Amino acid sequence: MEERYVSFNGVEARVWEQGEGEPVVFLPGFMGLPKWIPFLDLLAEQRRVIVPSLPGFPGAAGHQQLDELSDWVVATLEILEAATDGPVDLIASSVAAALALEVAATNRPLIKRLVLIGPFGIYDEADPAPDPWAQRPGPKSYPGLLCARPERFEELWSKPDDAEEIEWQIIQIRGREAAARYLWPLGDTGILKRAYRLTQPMLLIRGSEDKLIPASYLEKLKAAVPGEAAIQELAGAGHLVELDEPEALAGSINQFLG
Amino acid sequence: MKNLWFHLMPYKELPDEFREEHPSVWVNIDSRLFDPERAHVMYNEFMDELEYAAEVGFDGICVNEHHSNGYGMMPSPNLIASTLARRTSDAALCVMGNSLALYNPPVRVAEEFAMLDCISGGRLIAGFPVGSPMDTAFAYGQNPSMLRDRYYEAHDLVMKAWQEEDTFSFNGRFNKLRYVNVWPRPVQKPHPPIWIPGGGSIETWRWCAELDYVYSYLSYFGYKLGLKTMQGFWEEMDKLGKDRNPYRAGFLQFVGVAETHEEALALYKEPAEYFYGRCLHVSPTFVQPPGYTTEATIRARVQSQIVAAATKERSKQHSGGGFGGGATTWEEIVEAGYVIVGTPDEVAERIKEVCTNLNVGNLMLLLQFGNMDHDLTKYNTKLYAEQVLPQVRDLFSEWENRWWPRPMASEARHAPSEVA
Numbered sequence: 276m277e278e279r280y281v282s283f284n285g286v287e288a289r290v291w292e293q294g295e296g297e298p299v300v301f302l303p304g305f306m307g308l309p310k311w312i313p314f315l316d317l318l319a320e321q322r323r324v325i326v327p328s329l330p331g332f333p334g335a336a337g338h339q340q341l342d343e344l345s346d347w348v349v350a351t352l353e354i355l356e357a358a359t360d361g362p363v364d365l366i367a368s369s370v371a372a373a374l375a376l377e378v379a380a381t382n383r384p385l386i387k388r389l390v391l392i393g394p395f396g397i398y399d400e401a402d403p404a405p406d407p408w409a410q411r412p413g414p415k416s417y418p419g420l421l422c423a424r425p426e427r428f429e430e431l432w433s434k435p436d437d438a439e440e441i442e443w444q445i446i447q448i449r450g451r452e453a454a455a456r457y458l459w460p461l462g463d464t465g466i467l468k469r470a471y472r473l474t475q476p477m478l479l480i481r482g483s484e485d486k487l488i489p490a491s492y493l494e495k496l497k498a499a500v501p502g503e504a505a506i507q508e509l510a511g512a513g514h515l516v517e518l519d520e521p522e523a524l525a526g527s528i529n530q531f532l533g
Numbered sequence: 534m535k536n537l538w539f540h541l542m543p544y545k546e547l548p549d550e551f552r553e554e555h556p557s558v559w560v561n562i563d564s565r566l567f568d569p570e571r572a573h574v575m576y577n578e579f580m581d582e583l584e585y586a587a588e589v590g591f592d593g594i595c596v597n598e599h600h601s602n603g604y605g606m607m608p609s610p611n612l613i614a615s616t617l618a619r620r621t622s623d624a625a626l627c628v629m630g631n632s633l634a635l636y637n638p639p640v641r642v643a644e645e646f647a648m649l650d651c652i653s654g655g656r657l658i659a660g661f662p663v664g665s666p667m668d669t670a671f672a673y674g675q676n677p678s679m680l681r682d683r684y685y686e687a688h689d690l691v692m693k694a695w696q697e698e699d700t701f702s703f704n705g706r707f708n709k710l711r712y713v714n715v716w717p718r719p720v721q722k723p724h725p726p727i728w729i730p731g732g733g734s735i736e737t738w739r740w741c742a743e744l745d746y747v748y749s750y751l752s753y754f755g756y757k758l759g760l761k762t763m764q765g766f767w768e769e770m771d772k773l774g775k776d777r778n779p780y781r782a783g784f785l786q787f788v789g790v791a792e793t794h795e796e797a798l799a800l801y802k803e804p805a806e807y808f809y810g811r812c813l814h815v816s817p818t819f820v821q822p823p824g825y826t827t828e829a830t831i832r833a834r835v836q837s838q839i840v841a842a843a844t845k846e847r848s849k850q851h852s853g854g855g856f857g858g859g860a861t862t863w864e865e866i867v868e869a870g871y872v873i874v875g876t877p878d879e880v881a882e883r884i885k886e887v888c889t890n891l892n893v894g895n896l897m898l899l900l901q902f903g904n905m906d907h908d909l910t911k912y913n914t915k916l917y918a919e920q921v922l923p924q925v926r927d928l929f930s931e932w933e934n935r936w937w938p939r940p941m942a943s944e945a946r947h948a949p950s951e952v953a
Contacts, residue, residue: 342679342706409671409818441835445828452678452824459676 276311281327281357286350289334290358291326294319298359299532300327302351304369304392304515305407305421305487306450307332310431314521318366321529327358329371331453333446338453344464347457348377355385364532368392368517369487370454373464376496380472389477390528393488393514394496395454398463402491407462408455423484423513431518470499477504478531482512482519505531534888534928535937537593537627538586538914539785539897542579542613543604545904546571547811557816558603559667572606578907579606580613584620585911586900589918593625593658595897597730598632599665600672604812611645618653619949625938626653629730629749629897630660634680635673638708639687640715643694647719654947655720655940660749661688662730667815670822678824683707695724726936728783728895733762734830738769741781747895747936749783753813755870756887759784763891779894780934786887787872787899790880790916797874800909802863805872807903809860872902877920884925894929895936 276293291311299322301315307328318324330350331338341347351374355363365386367375372394379386398404410416414432418425434443457464477500479493490508497504507527512519547566548554555563583594596613599605607613614628626649631642650657663669663684670677686705690713693701700714719725728747731737741748748766752759763784767777775781787808789801860869867874873883888896900917901910940946 339678406818408677408822409816411817412821441832445831448823448831449828455823456676456678459670459678460674 276315281354283350283353283357284337286330286335286337286340288330288337288354288357289328291315292324294321294323296322297364297532298323298325299364299366300325300355300359302327302329302365302367302371302375303332304367304371304517305454306417306432306447307334307453308431309333309446312431312517312521314517314524317521317525318528322532325358325363327354329354329374329453331456332450338449338456341456344377344457347374348381351375351378352382352385361385362387364388364390366390366392366528367394369514370395370458372396373458373462373466376466376473377464377469379475380466380469383472383474386475388532389473389475390480390531391477391496392480392516392524393482393485394479394493395458395462395488396464396466397492397495398461399489399491399495402489404462404487404489404492406460407487408451408459420486421514421518423482423511423519427518428515467495467499470496471501473500474502476502476531478527479504479506480516480524480527481506481508482514482516483508483510484512484519485514485516487514534779534893534925535592535625535895535934536917536922536925537595537625537783537895537897538583538591539595539597539627539629539899540579540583540901541597541599541604541899542576542606543808543812543903544572544606545575545807545906547603547807547904551811552814555814557819558812558814559599560601560671560816560819562601562603566603576606579901580616580620582901582907582910582914583613583617586914586918587617587621587624589915590922591624591898591914591918593627594621595627595629597629597660598662598668600668602667602672604808611649614649614657615652618649618656621653622946622948623940623943624656625658626656627658627728627897628660629658629728629751630662632662632664632669632684633687633691634675634683635664635669636687638710639690640694640710640713642687643691643715644717646691646725647695647715647717650719650721650725651717653940654945655725656938657719657721657725658728658938659725660728660730661691666822666825667819670825671819676824677822679707680825681827692724695719720941721939726938728936730783733765733834734827735765735769735833736827736830738766739773742770742773742775745935747781747783749785749895749897751783751785751897753785753787753809753871755872756784756786756891757870760891763893767892777892778932778935779888779892779929780932780936782891782893783895783897784888784891784893785897785899786884787902788880788884788913788917789872789874789900790877790913790921791874792876792916794875794879797876798863798867801872801874801905801913804903804905804909805866806863809866809871809903812903877916878924880917881921881924884921885928888925888928894932894934896925
């Protein structure tokens, strides 16, 4: 895996890259990625995988300058443009999927196809999603909320020997804050109003054990877009399917992207 | 020193099994527990109590703002303060305060506070809290990551709105207004005294010092734990070159006075256990929304034992699962100093000791707490006013108090007419 940094408007953002072939971008989900994960290895077996960090998530700063959703969409566009060489397929998980949808609706030529895993961006009072931020303080809440295999989340967030304890904690808090900045309080970006512009082929994936995003939200999205959209539920996975079921997820994606 | 009588206005009839059967006193408290006809009685008794405190000689009476909260029934403290402005004549009206970032536009706060200052003839103390996570991020849906920036901007807007004589436009990050022109304007010039209720954040201490505002540490956990925080505050003032004028600081303390020590212990047990048991039963899920606490404060808390201790105690306050090792029984509550109880002489001695040690010139007294009934509240208030207040009033008389209201001359003030 190679690591580099791209910059825009005074913000530095980490970009990881591995593999060869057609480029595919992966935007990590809730709290971002502090470490490379096995799912990315699987994806990189067939493609050039590019993993940029969005502001405030591990590997990038600058979230506190972004106030409105439009600020976030522009920042995501900047990072995608800087990290890639042109139109790409885009995979985005959880909170990042909300921004992937906005970018795809705003800048159609840049995004060829979309894979969204447990996407945020919608809220339905009739099928309310739980509050991802009203959680008990301390390390115990999130693993079980986000993963069907909590130990995978705990492993992802186990402190490396060379990391300072307080800074490691702050990276986690900051990752939650960054998403809250554009999704507080309900996780609804208003994407359904703009969904008529989503003409790209789209694969919507949800872990069958996802505690955060109700299945009906994927149905709503599918119904709202004019392009082809398929929904796939992956058995045994929680919200962060990339941690819980990397093989099944990579298989579905490879099949979709061809 | 100044003695202020503070009311939280707790709902007094939460069920005995509240802790066991309900998730939280705040944010998602069960509305079926609220009886509006009982609240009618409570509100009117509470307002009577505040008026009584003013009548028997307290320097100020305090109200504050909470939302979806079973121990604080004042979503709008300004409503209560407006009635107090009419029914009291000399006491300072301390609204502690309006959470600036919750008002859209925040000019509303400048307007309502100016109304209160006009109606009361210049007796307003304007409190500007950021607001708790429960009130702001959860009950009012404000983005915790932007709350502080919104708060600071709203502060700047309100202060300018009070002082700028010409209509102005305000092109803020969060507030865009073509015409700002507050009408009415406050009686007190250039503005009413500003008091900032805070936890233990160093940034807030510095901000208060920079702008010459009163910092008021509102803890429910008494003087023993408050000492560490206030020591940290004064050390920071030393570093910033500010004097140790005790009127720069306020502190909250629960007090129960009775004729004898034994009587005091017997009288205040139930209301104290009601408060520390039921009223502070807050779900821990509402304590730490992301971004509410700045990274600088998180780092400072880890590095500073002083503030870390206060933070730990606050998290106990909101732990929801007991007090996480804090006081739960009446004996422990008294021992820990959450409530000062005793005879008037005992209480006066303790108050003098506490205010001297913490160096606070503004003492906010909770003489009604938990489910304390109206008669006991008046008894506590009367004994304090008649027998404690005279013993403590002269403390810090050598210091100039630059943070107290400057009302109109009493002969110039208009008294409400008698209703025919």
